[in-house]
Amino acid sequence: MGINEIINLQRKKRIGIMGGTFDPIHQGHLVTAETARSKFLLEKVIFVPSGQPPHKKGKVISNKEARYLMTVLATSGNPYFEVSRVELDRPGESYAIDTVKYFRSKMEEGSELFFITGADAILEIVNWKSVEELLECCTFIAATRPGFDLGALRDKLLEKLTVNHLQKIIPLEVPAMAISSTDIREKVKKGLTIKYLLPVEVENFIYKNNLYKN
Ligand code: ATP
Ligand code: MG
Numbered sequence: 001m002g003i004n005e006i007i008n009l010q011r012k013k014r015i016g017i018m019g020g021t022f023d024p025i026h027q028g029h030l031v032t033a034e035t036a037r038s039k040f041l042l043e044k045v046i047f048v049p050s051g052q053p054p055h056k057k058g059k060v061i062s063n064k065e066a067r068y069l070m071t072v073l074a075t076s077g078n079p080y081f082e083v084s085r086v087e088l089d090r091p092g093e094s095y096a097i098d099t100v101k102y103f104r105s106k107m108e109e110g111s112e113l114f115f116i117t118g119a120d121a122i123l124e125i126v127n128w129k130s131v132e133e134l135l136e137c138c139t140f141i142a143a144t145r146p147g148f149d150l151g152a153l154r155d156k157l158l159e160k161l162t163v164n165h166l167q168k169i170i171p172l173e174v175p176a177m178a179i180s181s182t183d184i185r186e187k188v189k190k191g192l193t194i195k196y197l198l199p200v201e202v203e204n205f206i207y208k209n210n211l212y213k214n
Contacts, residue, residue: 013111016045016141017103019087019096021181023062024206025074026198028118028179032143035174036116037080040141044080045116046103047071050094051087062211064088073201097130100137113138118177119153122169126160135161135168142169145177188212 018033025047033045049067061067068088075081086102087094096115103113115138117125122142125131144150150171157166179197187194189212194203206212 013108014040014042014114015103015107015111016040016042016114016116017048017099017138018045018116019048019050019099021061022047022049022067022071023181024067024070024184024198024202024211026179026181026184026202027196028174028176030074030078030199031176032118032172032174033081033116034078036114036141036143036172039172040114042080042114044082046082046084047075048084048087048099051090052093066205066209066211070202070205073205074199076201077199095129096125097128097134097137100134104137114141115139116141116143118142119144119148119171122153123156126157131161132165135165138168140169142171143174143177144171146173146175148173148177185212189214 016033016036018029018036020029022029029047033047036042037045049064049071051064068083068085071083075083087099090098100113100115107113115134117140119142122140125134125140128134142153144153148171153171154166157169184194184197187197188206194206
């Protein structure tokens with residue numbers, strides 16, 4: 001056995017989860033997942049499109065099969081990316097804690113789980129169901145754009161979390177942060193170009209299925 005195999009055996013398995021509405025998935029999500037994978041030596045990143053996101057109640061979101069298919073189309077070129085239907089097929093509201101526990105139960109003993117989110121979402125997680133338990137089950141990777149005020153984020157989080165829990169949130173600078181699904185939906189509605197903001201397969205899917213027109 002060579003030294004690399006020995007190192008690999010000793011290294012804990014690390015799995016990333018990227019949850020989102022993905023309405024639609026875009027380069028911000030993809031660049032973030034890939035940056036996190038390479039920086040944190042993740043074995044894979046599992047994209048988990050949400051069923052009924054509790055924080056998007058009252059907002060119209062595209063049907064879940066469309067969001068699932070767009071996520072599959074966008075990730076198919078990356079051998080380290082997978083898509084899970086766990087939240088789509090679970091009835092009722094989607095909570096991160098249930099999803100994290102589900103993946104924990106499937107993982108080998110001693111493996112580590114990383115939950116990848118944008119820094120905006122991190123500010124919301126302190127209001128999520130069972131946030132302490134969540135931070136004990138996994139490490140959060142919080143994507144920020146370069147120049148983002150991490151000190152202010154830390155102060156805000158410390159209002160709600162202990163230092164120990166805060167240590168389970170690791171910031172990660174990602175350059176493609178300015179892209180958002182909201183902006184893409186608005187552009188489609190106005191007939192403006194969305195080229196290069198998301199993979200061309202997803203762009204074609206949006207037009208073919210007449211998404212975001214009204
Ligand atoms: P919307 O505008 O509808 O809220 P969104 O672009 O924020 O959509 P979501 O599906 O809500 O996309 O986000 C899923 C996850 O990806 C969240 O953790 C969010 O913080 C993160 N995220 C969203 N946009 C980016 C981006 N440009 N770069 C990195 N992470 C992002
Ligand atoms: Mg969002």
